[in-house]
Amino acid sequence: MSEKIEWVLNRMPGSDDAQLVVMALENVEKAKAFHRTFPQYGVTPLAKLDGMAARLGLGGLYVKDESYRFGLNAFKVLGGSFAMARYIAQEMGRDVSEMTYDYLTSDQFREDFGQATFFTATDGNHGRGVAWAANKLHQRAVVHMPKGSTKTRFDNIAREGAEVTIEEVNYDDCVRMAAAEAAQTEHGVVVQDTAWEGYEEIPSWIMQGYGTMAAEAAEQLRTLEVNRPTHVFVQAGVGSLASSMVGFFANLFPTCPPKFVIMEAAAADCLYQGAKAADGNPRVVGGDLKTIMAGLACGEPNTIGWDILRNHADAFLSCPDWVAANGMRRLAAPVKGDPSVTSGESGAVGMGVIDAIMSDSAYAELREALELDGSSQVLLFSTEGDTDPERYAQIVWDGAWAK
Numbered sequence: 001m002s003e004k005i006e007w008v009l010n011r012m013p014g015s016d017d018a019q020l021v022v023m024a025l026e027n028v029e030k031a032k033a034f035h036r037t038f039p040q041y042g043v044t045p046l047a048k049l050d051g052m053a054a055r056l057g058l059g060g061l062y063v064k065d066e067s068y069r070f071g072l073n074a075f076k077v078l079g080g081s082f083a084m085a086r087y088i089a090q091e092m093g094r095d096v097s098e099m100t101y102d103y104l105t106s107d108q109f110r111e112d113f114g115q116a117t118f119f120t121a122t123d124g125n126h127g128r129g130v131a132w133a134a135n136k137l138h139q140r141a142v143v144h145m146p147k148g149s150t151k152t153r154f155d156n157i158a159r160e161g162a163e164v165t166i167e168e169v170n171y172d173d174c175v176r177m178a179a180a181e182a183a184q185t186e187h188g189v190v191v192q193d194t195a196w197e198g199y200e201e202i203p204s205w206i207m208q209g210y211g212t213m214a215a216e217a218a219e220q221l222r223t224l225e226v227n228r229p230t231h232v233f234v235q236a237g238v239g240s241l242a243s244s245m246v247g248f249f250a251n252l253f254p255t256c257p258p259k260f261v262i263m264e265a266a267a268a269d270c271l272y273q274g275a276k277a278a279d280g281n282p283r284v285v286g287g288d289l290k291t292i293m294a295g296l297a298c299g300e301p302n303t304i305g306w307d308i309l310r311n312h313a314d315a316f317l318s319c320p321d322w323v324a325a326n327g328m329r330r331l332a333a334p335v336k337g338d339p340s341v342t343s344g345e346s347g348a349v350g351m352g353v354i355d356a357i358m359s360d361s362a363y364a365e366l367r368e369a370l371e372l373d374g375s376s377q378v379l380l381f382s383t384e385g386d387t388d389p390e391r392y393a394q395i396v397w398d399g400a401w402a403k
């Protein structure tokens, strides 16, 4: 595997763009309204890194800090919780706007609906979100984790009262396992954060749920008098998150969208491989998908997400692990005067990438192609905090995974 960041500009033929509507602004508004009903809800901070922007030669650099999301240290709960609400609304023949936290936790709701079992596969963050929401809403959750999942992440899910296992297979096989079990369970439903042919409704709701994060960031930027980010960098595993962010901003700025840069772990760079093949068809990456970016260790693209990215992304990057580690250290120990962001392996790759692109001449061609300069207003998403605290310390304090 290359020690360089590999990149490719999007030269794929477009499709009819039928999936962009999933991220229509009114759908995101519904998700935001739902999340706002939770007593735990609060807008997560948008860190403004002026010192770092000046150092890198950018106009502005903003990092959405999801380590504060619902006290769960990652953005993921936004998706699972909204999908559960929409599923319950659909089962009850009601609109999701009626599914407030107060109603969903009421005795009346228990009488009206009862209990379902939500199955999922996860590297950690998604399962924790599903388990947390199921716990809060008095539903059942069954969670399967891939080989190599850490005990901390397992414990965080078990603590929410879910049935959780670590399996001997990779993430994509865990997804298949969850689907098979749900099919055999009464009122069993898979809440998976990826779509495949024939399984599209729930993942599209999950993508809408993630939209809350994009909508908050857009509003926070406006407060800072940045009406439109010029560049949005977003990391991808299956690409649900990335297509959600891209879809939201493409709908918000239909005539002048920001440039969208999609970043993956090199060991699981399925979207990059698809973009490189340039025929418009997605590609799959198999094997153990070994990377420190556990949340990005997914080898099979979300089919809905792929369609959105194929039509709207500008560049796809395949990133070695040192990029994430560099990003973590830069966010943890910022330029003096900038706020510090506790960002985990899957959260910090954007910071590592923008640092490399702006300061290493090896990426001058990419910098020019993306038109990154002193007028650029760059938005990044730190999608998780120190979800694996031991490894976080190893990387940030002890300098592990140096370039």
Ligand SMILES: Cc1ncc(COP(=O)(O)O)c(C=O)c1O
Binding pocket: 074, 075, 076, 123, 125, 126, 193, 235, 236, 237, 238, 239, 240, 241, 242, 294, 295, 296, 298, 346, 347, 383, 384
């Ligand atoms: C912290 C974190 N960031 C990013 C992602 C990537 O999201 P997606 O798999 O939708 O591409 C994940 C996925 O689990 C994650 O946990």
